[in-house]
Amino acid sequence: MTDTMTKREYRAAVRADRDGSGPTLEERPAARFPGATGAFQLLGEVLVIGLLITIASLPVVTLPAALAAGIRHVRRFIAAEHAPIAGFWRDVLRGSLGGAVIGLVALVAVGVLLLDIDLARSGFLPGGIVIEVIGWAGLAAVGLGILLAAGAWTPETGWRTAVRGIPAAVRDDVVGTAFVVATAGFVVVVTWMLPPLFIAAIGCAALAVVAVPQRTRRTR
Structure with missing residues (x-):
């Protein structure tokens, strides 16, 4: 602690140094994702956002909007930006109209693909194995999309x-x-x-969508 720094300022500097939000007390660069430096804090935030996504997606067709809002919240959190829960709900509302259309289309597509898989397994259709493989590939494509x-x-x-x-x-x-x-397969x-695990799984999915593009930039 320097002579010109009060105890309160010093404690604030220590907290900023530990969580990576900077400035640092020692000569080292600030963390790239300061909000993600605390493992338990990040885990807690993933569980919270998973719960919020689950609540917002209860009508099913609102899942895309809820997931988009959750992903944006995770981005703000790991960047150590202001990430209030109210921001999540604002994003849900702003993305609900178009997201519901996408959710409805995805729901119909999933229903059709599941029906094809069921028919393929029943033996009523020729080339059942091929149809089943196409069905599962289609489901993966829907989840990816x-x-x-x-x-x-x-x-x-x-x-x-x-x-x-x-x-x-x-x-x-x-x-x-x-x-x-x-x-998507993990979720x-x-x-x-175990259906209640959807909360944790969808929160992890939101984090994964944020993390994967960052992995790409690091390897270039």
Whole structure:
């Protein structure tokens, strides 16, 4: 503590140094994602945002808007920006109209694909194995599309731009796309095993959508 620094200022500087929000007390660069330096704090925030996404997506068709709002909240949190819960609900409201359309289309697509898979397994259709594989691939594509669109949505650009950007996002980062598909599969499997785990799984999915593009930038 310097002579010109009060005890209160020093304690505030120590907290800023520990959580990475800077400035640092020692000669080292500030953390790239200062909000993510505390593991337990990050875990708690992921669980909270998972709960909020779950509540906001109870009508099912609102899942894209809820997920987009959750992803934006996670981005603000790991950047150590002001991330109030009220901001999450504002994003849900702003993305609800277009998000509901996407949610409805996705719901219909999932229903059709599940029906195809069920028929393929029944033996009534020729080439059942091929149809079942196509069905599962279609479900993976739906999950991928929802996650990528939700990750790209902003109130300024809207859902149309987010959806149009999906092909480019897949083309530019094939490995990252595989990670996102695995994330969607993780949410489905965990929820199938124990439905209440959806809260934690969807929160982890929001974090994954934020983390995967950052991984791409680090490896370039």
